Amino acid sequence: MLNIGCHLSVSKGYKAMGEDALSIGANTFQFFTRNPRGSKAKDIDPNDVVALLEILKENKFATILAHAPYTLNACSADVKTRDFARMIMEDDLKRMEFFPNSFYNFHPGSHVKQGTQIGIEYIINMLNSILKPEQTTTVLLETMAGKGTEVGRTFEELKQILDGVTLDGKMGVCFDTCHVYDAGYDIVNNLDGVINEFDKIIGLDKLYAIHLNDSKNPFESHKDRHETIGEGSIGIEAITRIINHPKLRHLPFYLETPNELEGHAKEIKMLREVYID
Template sequence: MLRIGAHVSIAGGVGNAVERQLDIGGNCGQVFTHSPQVWDHGDISDEGATQFREETEAALAGPWVIHSSYLVNLCTPKDDLRAKSLDSMQQEVDAAHELGIEYVNVHLGAHTGAGVDGGIENAISVIDELDIPDGVMVLVESDAGSGTKLGGQFEHLARVVEGTAAEVGVCLDTAHMFAAGYDLSTPEAVDETVAEFDDVVGTEHLYCIHLNDSKHACGTNKDEHAHIGDGHIGDDGMRRILTHPQWRDQPFVLETPTEDGRSYAWNVEHVQALHEE
């Protein structure tokens, strides 16, 4: 079964996320637990958490993923930002436990002068300080690799997965990988990238794929998402991503734009059509 969904809003209460997912034809998905632009997490009501868990169990294949705040920077050498990032991530894994969500997804962030080795060590140290509840896993996400941001190379992800005391997984973003230089635009290119990821990180550590096309060419380090099939990856690459034996059973989560009269529902339908061809 194809597991496809999108990042949906929790406006009005987290319990509303399930209905929004169903409205676009999704059967799994992703949420922010609060505004990703602020540190304040607010509170999740017991009623909302119960509604979310019950409706998810009744209507969706799952899983759900929590996407951490954009402010979180695991790689930072700055003590104050590290402390805020640690606190925010602790609140996210606790919220995941409360909501019955399996995964909390996070970007490694930017080392801002600490260097690649220092940044990776910083990220590992933050993850190792988390008190992660049973049934919850942190996923480190691949990045487009601009500036001093880490996660653009598979080796960065592998070093975090291997270096943490916690069991940590990976979330791959197709637009980010493509922007970072991993070609996905043809079936042959997808096969090569899948093989490289398996060799460097290991498919057994992959738990989610953000399915996004790219408005920019491969290797540009520019992170701008396009509708599925409309970007530089295109339908041929997307079809192979969805059907590759090592990736096809993953949950695919859309973060595609709302533009040109199309939003998530169009992209879900298009993905389903590509998967069935």
């Protein structure tokens, strides 16, 4: 079975996200832990959480994925910005324990001309200060497109972060198709090669989730602009190969395409039709 969903809004509540997912044919979903451009988080209603967990169990959902706000920059040159990132992520991980055994994804950040190695050290330090042995949440580093001074545009950079984290069993990677294509990994013409390179450098055992997005920009553009499935430079044929690849097909896929619920429903239907059970 294809495990696929999209990004849903938590504004209506947790149970509502589960209901929205079911309404569009999804069996998983992603959501922001709090305002994606700020720091305010929605109060957690335990009864609402229980209602969602029942939906997930009854409908055999794949693992859900929470996304950290875009405002976090764990490797900023500014200490207050780094402290803010640490505070928010630590709080997010406490909140995620309401949803046991879920994923939490974040952008590694931008080193802002300090240099990649300094940025990586800051990220490692933050993770080592907040990860707990008892947590059930797996924290995922997202592959990045490489715009500006982003950290995480190469598999090697992500590997360095993973190697520096003491509780490495709590860590993994979320593979964003738009980002890796924009970063210079040719998943259109050499998918096997990219997967083998990931396995050699990081290890496929660390690949937990895939952001399934087309790209508005050409290969190696470092632009990071998502497009609806089949309408961008990656294209439906390449995306069909991705969701059916024997080393990827078992993973949960999360759409972050520029669509509303109706559009996501159409994308999910199309992808289910080209997925080979």
